[in-house]
Structures are given as C-alpha cells and as structure tokens.
Amino acid sequence: MHMSRRPRTAVLAGCAVLLLATSACGDDQPEEVATHQVRLYGTDGNMSNSYPEELGDRANLVDGMKGTTPFTPLSEDFKKRLLSVDPKLDGFLYAAEAYDAVVISALAAEVVGTTEPAAIAKQIIGVTNKGTRCGSPAECLRLARDGADIEYRGIAITRAGFTDAGEPATASYATLHFDGERLNDVKAEFVGAGDESAASTKSPPKVDRSTSGGDGPLVLGGLLPRxxxxxxAYPPMAAGTALAIKDLNDAGGVLGKDVVWFDGDDGTNPTVAKATVARHLDEGVQVIIGAGGSGITAAVLEDVVKEGRILFSPSNTAASLTSVDDRGLYFRTAPPDSLQGRxxxxxxxxxxxxxxAIVAREDSYGEGLQDVVRSELERAGFGGERVQLxxxxxxEGAAAPPIDFSDGARQIKEFGADAVLIIGFGESAAVVRALADADVPLAALARR
Structure with missing residues (x-):
C-alpha cells in the first residue's frame, strides 16, 4: 500500500488524467521496450520501499516496476513531524489518511458534545462540508467549541469533503517507479481524481450543545496491520494516528478531556482482527481506526456496527465498501478503487x-480493483483476448504455506503478456519470483 514515502511533486500534463489507449498526449511517447520484454506494474499494496525486502537477494527484480497509490503531496513540516514520532519511517503512505481519520472523529465528537458513537457518526460527513473552513485540530476545535459549523481541510482531505457514503469525493494519486531497488522520488508524478460536486450537500442534525452530555473521554482504538x-504499511499509519492524538490533546482534547488511544493489530487476518475488535468493545472504544485491508474490514464490520460503534479506515479502497450495509457507522479517508482504477x-x-495480465489476491481489495482496471481498459478499447485475469x-496467518504461483506464471508466459499488473500486498512478491523462475522476460532482468 505504500510508496516512495518522500516523493517530490511533479505535476502531470492535464491530459494525463484521461485514459489513453495510445500515446496521444502531445509529444508524450511510450517508453521504449525491447521485444518480448515484460513490464511489471503494482498498486498501493506493493508500491513501497519495503516491498523489495520481500524478495530477499532477488530484490532487483522490482527495478523498472511502476504503479499507483493514493497519495497526497505532503509538506516538509508534516513529514518532519511524522519523523519526530517515528524516526525510522521509510515512507508516508496512508499517514495523512490516518491522521485525518482520527482528527475528523474527534471534531465530530466536539461538535455534537458527546462521545456517544451514533451521535458522532451523524456529524462525521458534516464536519468536512458546508462550514467555516479550518485546517488544524486546534483551529477546528476552537471553532467547534464556539458553536460554529466547520469544514475540515486537513492533510489528505483537501479539495473536497466526504460524499454521502462517508468517503472522499476527490483524491490524489502518485505514479511511482522502482529504480535501484527503491522508489525513485524524482520520477514520482501526482494526478487528481474525483469530482468536487460529489461531496455531500446534506446538513447534519442540529446540535444543542447546551443540552449535550459532556461525557468523555473520547476513546479510540487501532485496528491496523502491525x-x-x-x-x-503499518509504520506510517501508526505515526499518523499518534501525531493526530498528540495534536488534539495539545489543543485541549475533546470535551475538555484528553483523547485516549488503545493500540490494536488486525494481523491482515480476520481471526486476529475479530479478537482485537472484541477487546476494543470490552475496553469501551467508541471509534475504531482501521482496518488496514478492505477484506479485513468486510470481515469485522458486522461485529463493530451491531454494537453501535464506528469503524473508520485510513486505507480501505475496495469499491464494494461504498455501498456496504454499515448502518451509517463506517467511514474511510482513503478513496475507493473506482477512482484509482482509471x-x-x-x-x-x-x-x-x-x-x-492482471494478477490479484483473492479478496475484496484484489478482485475488486482487478475488475475496475479491466473495465477501464475496456473503456479505452483495450479488452477481450488482450487481457488475461x-x-x-x-x-491466512504466519503458518500459511508459501504462495505457489508457478502455474499462473506459466500461463502468463504462454499468453505472451508484455505487461503484468500485480494487485496484492507483501505476499505478492511470490508472484514476481514465480515469473522470473518461469523465464518470463522481465524488464528488470533485461537491464542486467
């Protein structure tokens, strides 16, 4: 899910946000590729500086791989503050989204004047739309305490607020490139996606703070992939949540009390995640920040909402979650894959x-994004027998046997693909190894 966590901003030409079946953007020409060379492409789940480590002594197989990830250009100040929380950070993927998820939850509680989850949930969309614009926890909390309607514009939520479904109306994506077994910051490019008009225009329920119960403290719990x-992807998300908690409490907390945080692991595993959710429910957590993966959220969502608690993810991207039956208690700061696919x-x-060839892990994230990309390719006139799924x-779990993709690699070689998109997390390195073992002529091998 992450990327060059210190990319420099490079703006693409306006036509770069459109689907191009050929190189039709002025003088932009396809990069030269030797005959039969196969290029690798990745997604937010594997476009990170940590990914080559999954390949061990074959880390150079990722060189030349490129892909996209939801990523907002970050200020140097925000990156320095994240590094003050965790000096070992090697990237910033989903740190901004994690920060904003915590802050938005806190602002909604301050606005409504209570830490009751159902009441908070009814204000979450509203604090990102149709109010006095504010950009920091301290400023927004001050306005909320004064009874003002607020419109939070933070680190990831910048151009527009949430839709009626409780997710970003707009997003920023980075195109990343592996070079020398690391993401090349110089080549990073950023494009926008989405439509500001998709932001909600509904007004949240009116609040009478004079009768609101000033209970507290607000208790948040983590459900992140430690x-x-x-x-x-865990370190930057953990740093983002920790920094948000610090900023909120430095600004006086919520309802006059410090925000409380209980850490928790989702294990990228439904069993681990369910156990963490159960513990958080016992601890009185009102808002759970997570899960990391969309499939894990799908597995635990019912457990959370049946107890009337909020689940707020900084990194879920599965398009299917836009319409999930969540009783108004699920939100995310990461954009849906319906935007990333294009x-x-x-x-x-x-x-x-x-x-x-599009290779995906079998879960809501992998298969969902695979279907979106396939549809976008077809819209551009590239489909049928030219695409293999x-x-x-x-x-599940550390005891799971290694992924065997040898048959899939053989199929890709016989298909004659010259582009392979891999949609997965760290485990997808096994796909790269299998392609090399099957003598698929990867572009990285041709560079040697």
Whole structure:
C-alpha cells in the first residue's frame, strides 16, 4: 500500500488524467521496450520501499516496476513531524489518511458534545462540508467549541469533503517507479481524481450543545496491520494516528478531556482482527481506526456496527465498501478503487502494451480493483483476448504455506503478456519470483 514515502511533486500534463489507449498526449511517447520484454506494474499494496525486502537477494527484480497509490503531496513540516514520532519511517503512505481519520472523529465528537458513537457518526460527513473552513485540530476545535459549523481541510482531505457514503469525493494519486531497488522520488508524478460536486450537500442534525452530555473521554482504538501481509504499511499509519492524538490533546482534547488511544493489530487476518475488535468493545472504544485491508474490514464490520460503534479506515479502497450495509457507522479517508482504477489503467496504457495480465489476491481489495482496471481498459478499447485475469489465495496467518504461483506464471508466459499488473500486498512478491523462475522476460532482468 505504500510508496516512495518522500516523493517530490511533479505535476502531470492535464491530459494525463484521461485514459489513453495510445500515446496521444502531445509529444508524450511510450517508453521504449525491447521485444518480448515484460513490464511489471503494482498498486498501493506493493508500491513501497519495503516491498523489495520481500524478495530477499532477488530484490532487483522490482527495478523498472511502476504503479499507483493514493497519495497526497505532503509538506516538509508534516513529514518532519511524522519523523519526530517515528524516526525510522521509510515512507508516508496512508499517514495523512490516518491522521485525518482520527482528527475528523474527534471534531465530530466536539461538535455534537458527546462521545456517544451514533451521535458522532451523524456529524462525521458534516464536519468536512458546508462550514467555516479550518485546517488544524486546534483551529477546528476552537471553532467547534464556539458553536460554529466547520469544514475540515486537513492533510489528505483537501479539495473536497466526504460524499454521502462517508468517503472522499476527490483524491490524489502518485505514479511511482522502482529504480535501484527503491522508489525513485524524482520520477514520482501526482494526478487528481474525483469530482468536487460529489461531496455531500446534506446538513447534519442540529446540535444543542447546551443540552449535550459532556461525557468523555473520547476513546479510540487501532485496528491496523502491525503484522501480516500488510505490515509494511503499518509504520506510517501508526505515526499518523499518534501525531493526530498528540495534536488534539495539545489543543485541549475533546470535551475538555484528553483523547485516549488503545493500540490494536488486525494481523491482515480476520481471526486476529475479530479478537482485537472484541477487546476494543470490552475496553469501551467508541471509534475504531482501521482496518488496514478492505477484506479485513468486510470481515469485522458486522461485529463493530451491531454494537453501535464506528469503524473508520485510513486505507480501505475496495469499491464494494461504498455501498456496504454499515448502518451509517463506517467511514474511510482513503478513496475507493473506482477512482484509482482509471489512474492505474492510464499508467499502463501509456507504455503501449499489446497484452496485459492482471494478477490479484483473492479478496475484496484484489478482485475488486482487478475488475475496475479491466473495465477501464475496456473503456479505452483495450479488452477481450488482450487481457488475461488471474488470482492467487493469499493464505491466512504466519503458518500459511508459501504462495505457489508457478502455474499462473506459466500461463502468463504462454499468453505472451508484455505487461503484468500485480494487485496484492507483501505476499505478492511470490508472484514476481514465480515469473522470473518461469523465464518470463522481465524488464528488470533485461537491464542486467
């Protein structure tokens, strides 16, 4: 899920946000590719500086790999503050989204004057729309305490607020490139997606703070991937949540009391995640920040909402979660893959491939994004027998057997793909190894 966590901003030409079946953007030409060379592409789950480590002594296989991830250009000040929380951070993926998820939850509680989850949930969309614009926890909390309607514009939520479904109306994506076994910051490019008009225009319920119960404290609990296939994305999300808690409490907390945080692991595993949720419910957590992966959220959502608590993810992107039955208690600061699919298809098509294989992990995230990209390719006139879809079972837990993608690699070689998109987390490195073992002519091997 992450990327070059210190990318420099490079703005794409306006036409770069459109799907291009050929290189039709002025003088922009497809990159030269030797005959039969196969380019690798990735997504937010594997576009991170931690990903090559999954390949061990074959880390150079990722060189030349490129892909997209939801990513907002971050100020140097915000990155420095994240590093003050965790000096070992090697990237910032979903740190901004985690920060904003915590802050928005706190602002909603301050606005409504209570820490009762159902009441907080009814204000979450509202604090991002149709009010006095504010950009820091201290400023927004001051306005809320004065009874003003607020419109939070933070780190990830910048151009527009939430939709009626409780997710961002707009998003920023980065195109990232592996070079020398690391993401090359110089090549990072940013494009916008979504439509500001999709932001909610509904007004939240009116609040009478004179009769609101000033209970507290606000208790948040983490459900983030400290372990498991998505563990490479944990450090920046953990730093983002910790920094948000610090900023809120430095500004006086919520309802006059410090915000309380209980850490928790989702394990990138439904069993681990369910146990963490159960513990948080016993601890009186009102808002759970997570889960990391969309599939884990799908597995625990019912457990959370049946107890009337809020689940607020900084990193879920599965498009299916937009319409999930959540009783108004599920939110996310990460944009849905319905937005990312177009950006990702564009990145691939600009290189002028002839055949594309799309490999996805078998869960709501992997198969959902695979379907979106396939649809976007078809919209650009690239479909039918030119696209091959494959999947793999990621396994559950540390004791799960290694992924065997040897048959899939053989199919890709016989198909004659010159572009392979891999949608997965750290475990998807097994797909890269299998392709190399099957003598698929990866672009990285041709560079040697």
């Amino acid at each position: 372990t498991g296939d998505l563990a490479l 950006a990702l298809a564009d990145v691939i098509l600009r290189d002028g491939p002839h055949k594309i 494959l999947s793999y079972e990621p396994g």
